[in-house]
Amino acid sequence: MAQKPKRIELQPWQDPKAKPYIHLEGVSKEFRGTLVVDDVTLSIFQGEFFSLLGPSGCGKTTILRMLAGLEMPTTGKIYIDGIDVTRRPAYDRPVNMMFQSYALFPHMTVEQNVAFGLKQERIPKPEIRERVKNALKLVQMDKYGTRQPHQLSGGQRQRVALARSLVKRPKLLLLDEPLAALDKRLREQTQFELVNIQEEVGITFILVTHDQEEAMTMSSRLGIMDHGRLRQIGTPNEIYEYPHSEYVADFIGSINKFEGRVVEDETDHILVESEEAGCELYVSHSADAPVGSQVKVAIRPEKIMIATMPPEQKRNATKGIVKDIGYLGDVSIYHVELESGKIILATQPNIVRLAERSVTWNDEVYLYWRAENSIVLTI
Amino acid sequence: MKEILRKVQSSFTSPFWAIVMPYGWLLLFFLIPFLIVLKISFSDLKLGLPPYSPLTEWVEKGVLTIKLNFTNYSFIGTDSLYLLTYLESLIIAVIGTLGCLCIGYPMAYGIAKADPPIRTLLLMMVILPFWTSFLLRVYAWIGILSPHGFLNTALKKMGLISTPLILLDTTFATILGIIYCYLPFMILPLYASLEKIDHSLVEAAYDLGARPFQAFLKVIWPLSMPGVIAGSMLVLIPAVGEFVIPELLGGSQTLMIGKVIWNEFFTNRDWPVASALAILMLIFLIIPISIFQRLQERQVRFLDAN
Numbered sequence: 001m002a003q004k005p006k007r008i009e010l011q012p013w014q015d016p017k018a019k020p021y022i023h024l025e026g027v028s029k030e031f032r033g034t035l036v037v038d039d040v041t042l043s044i045f046q047g048e049f050f051s052l053l054g055p056s057g058c059g060k061t062t063i064l065r066m067l068a069g070l071e072m073p074t075t076g077k078i079y080i081d082g083i084d085v086t087r088r089p090a091y092d093r094p095v096n097m098m099f100q101s102y103a104l105f106p107h108m109t110v111e112q113n114v115a116f117g118l119k120q121e122r123i124p125k126p127e128i129r130e131r132v133k134n135a136l137k138l139v140q141m142d143k144y145g146t147r148q149p150h151q152l153s154g155g156q157r158q159r160v161a162l163a164r165s166l167v168k169r170p171k172l173l174l175l176d177e178p179l180a181a182l183d184k185r186l187r188e189q190t191q192f193e194l195v196n197i198q199e200e201v202g203i204t205f206i207l208v209t210h211d212q213e214e215a216m217t218m219s220s221r222l223g224i225m226d227h228g229r230l231r232q233i234g235t236p237n238e239i240y241e242y243p244h245s246e247y248v249a250d251f252i253g254s255i256n257k258f259e260g261r262v263v264e265d266e267t268d269h270i271l272v273e274s275e276e277a278g279c280e281l282y283v284s285h286s287a288d289a290p291v292g293s294q295v296k297v298a299i300r301p302e303k304i305m306i307a308t309m310p311p312e313q314k315r316n317a318t319k320g321i322v323k324d325i326g327y328l329g330d331v332s333i334y335h336v337e338l339e340s341g342k343i344i345l346a347t348q349p350n351i352v353r354l355a356e357r358s359v360t361w362n363d364e365v366y367l368y369w370r371a372e373n374s375i376v377l378t379i
Numbered sequence: 380m381k382e383i384l385r386k387v388q389s390s391f392t393s394p395f396w397a398i399v400m401p402y403g404w405l406l407l408f409f410l411i412p413f414l415i416v417l418k419i420s421f422s423d424l425k426l427g428l429p430p431y432s433p434l435t436e437w438v439e440k441g442v443l444t445i446k447l448n449f450t451n452y453s454f455i456g457t458d459s460l461y462l463l464t465y466l467e468s469l470i471i472a473v474i475g476t477l478g479c480l481c482i483g484y485p486m487a488y489g490i491a492k493a494d495p496p497i498r499t500l501l502l503m504m505v506i507l508p509f510w511t512s513f514l515l516r517v518y519a520w521i522g523i524l525s526p527h528g529f530l531n532t533a534l535k536k537m538g539l540i541s542t543p544l545i546l547l548d549t550t551f552a553t554i555l556g557i558i559y560c561y562l563p564f565m566i567l568p569l570y571a572s573l574e575k576i577d578h579s580l581v582e583a584a585y586d587l588g589a590r591p592f593q594a595f596l597k598v599i600w601p602l603s604m605p606g607v608i609a610g611s612m613l614v615l616i617p618a619v620g621e622f623v624i625p626e627l628l629g630g631s632q633t634l635m636i637g638k639v640i641w642n643e644f645f646t647n648r649d650w651p652v653a654s655a656l657a658i659l660m661l662i663f664l665i666i667p668i669s670i671f672q673r674l675q676e677r678q679v680r681f682l683d684a685n
Contacts, residue, residue: 070582090585103583107601116597117587168587 027076054225420654475557487569548630572606
């Protein structure tokens with residue numbers, strides 16, 4: 001087996017001098033009076049695997065289609081490798097797209113499908129044959145070249161669609177929900193394969209998905225979209241650990257939120273008084289929230305610790321009654337009702353077997369967490 | 380009593396009836412008339428009613444003779460007029476079919492791409508001419524094409540011509556009439572197959588670098604083939620045997636087999652020859668149709684599999 005190329009730590013977005021490869025400048029799109037994409041500015045760097053994540057109808061597919069040239073922005077500009085392509089038609093862009101339905105031509109064989117794009121460029125025949133062969137090999141479909149698309153399974157069609165869009169060596173590959181039509185197991189397996197292929201070919205990928213897990217595992221960075229607006233851009237880790245807004249916090253994973261009033265806001269910490277939580281909430285970052293204003297403090301369920309004895313800390317510690325336990329095998333989700341009536345989710349890894357578990361229904365438990373693990377949400 | 384009713388009811392809904400109905404229809408209205416015409420084509424011309432001799436005769440007790448008269452067929456072979464007529468009918472029908480395809484394809488494509496409410500309206504407009512009599516519509520073209528008709532008057536008033544153009548009673552008028560009358564039969568199957576084409580296939584073609592014309596040639600056209608074949612068959616077959624249009628618009632200049640059969644039947648009262656002509660036309664048509672049919676079946680099967 002060939003040595004897998006080493007993963008390069010790629011973080012050009014942190015370099016202020018780095019030139020973006022794909023750049024959207026104030027792009028908006030209107031369909032019959034409704035604003036589908038609302039003033040999106042976004043820079044993507046060469047070799048990135050960028051995901052646009054959001055619920056259906058948030059405008060993420062429209063952004064993809066505008067990059068492909070299948071849709072023209074109402075206002076704004078699109079640059080690819082420094083060139084303004086805003087008004088260029090789809091057939092004149094160094095961009096290829098993998099469609100959600102795969103859009104394989106039903107009247108052509110697998111080979112003819114993959115060769116289609118190369119034939120449009122009037123590339124000599126022997127070269128076409130060679131490149132088609134290599135592209136099919138890359139997706140492990142080289143044995144199926146003479147088949148018709150209807151003779152393939154969903155996963156195989158997906159691979160052919162990928163080969164077809166990669167064979168032209170585009171500057172940018174767009175993937176519209178590429179795994180949505182696959183079953184769960186195949187999806188998980190394909191996720192990693194896609195990332196490996198991306199590293200191998202070195203093409204910039206932009207993926208659109210509504211599946212947060214997919215976006216988290218595959219992307220170098222992701223953008224969260226809502227109602228045509230980009231809410232936050234960051235690495236999967238940044239998005240998960242430091243969401244800027246309640247929307248982003250809610251969208252990725254589950255999260256507990258306490259309403260409260262700011263008591264102190266210093267450069268290194270913020271103190272929030274919350275009746276809902278039943279304790280003072282100490283967060284070790286500032287939030288630019290004036291004293292006395294209402295904010296929300298959020299904490300992820302897996303960051304909460306459960307104990308049967310009161311912890312030493314007084315802040316970030318509360319107690320409640322276990323109402324429900326969801327057993328997921330690897331972890332259990334505890335639904336704990338606080339004195340304020342608020343239900344808090346806390347996940348605990350099942351280090352010991354179910355029967356040996358110390359906490360059970362209707363037990364009084366103490367919940368506590370570390371100050372650096374909670375976040376203040378001001379929007 | 381209830382029991383019997385239920386039995387009758389269930390027997391009508393059984394698969395047996397589902398097969399018997401269409402086959403019965405074909406037997407009654409296609410096969411039997413065809414056999415009658417076939418029979419007449421092998422008989423002798425006779426003065427009287429019916430104007431042909433029977434095929435079978437009891438010569439003496441217990442002896443039945445069957446007399447098959449092939450002279451009608453050999454007569455058609457000796458007169459080159461019939462062969463030329465067949466050829467001209469075919470040429471006119473093919474030109475008419477191509478005309479329908481050229482005009483019908485963009486129309487069907489436009490309808491298939493229109494928004495659903497407008498699409499229904501456009502389809503209604505395609506079917507609308509059927510609400511008036513076919514004969515009347517062809518007649519209307521006489522008013523348009525005649526030397527003092529609408530078209531010549533309009534052209535004269537615009538100063539484009541000084542003497543009227545001879546349009547009526549020409550082969551051109553016949554082809555025009557065929558295109559006009561059969562256009563809906565071309566548009567509807569074309570629309571049906573164009574409407575089924577997944578638009579993302581066309582977008583994929585653009586995305587892979589195909590310009591609009593290439594995308595049409597490599598993706599839309601091959602995928603609309605079932606509609607093209609079905610529409611062409613629906614126009615070609617009746618157009619070859621067309622009688623009304625050449626009679627009204629073609630004058631004496633156009634010889635089409637439908638007109639010749641009519642003349643043999645009603646002017647010459649030569650039923651046997653007329654029947655032989657009809658049988659030969661059927662044979663000429665059946666061969667290309669069955670080839671196309673097989674092609675189309677393969678296409679449809681293959682497209683359905685996707």
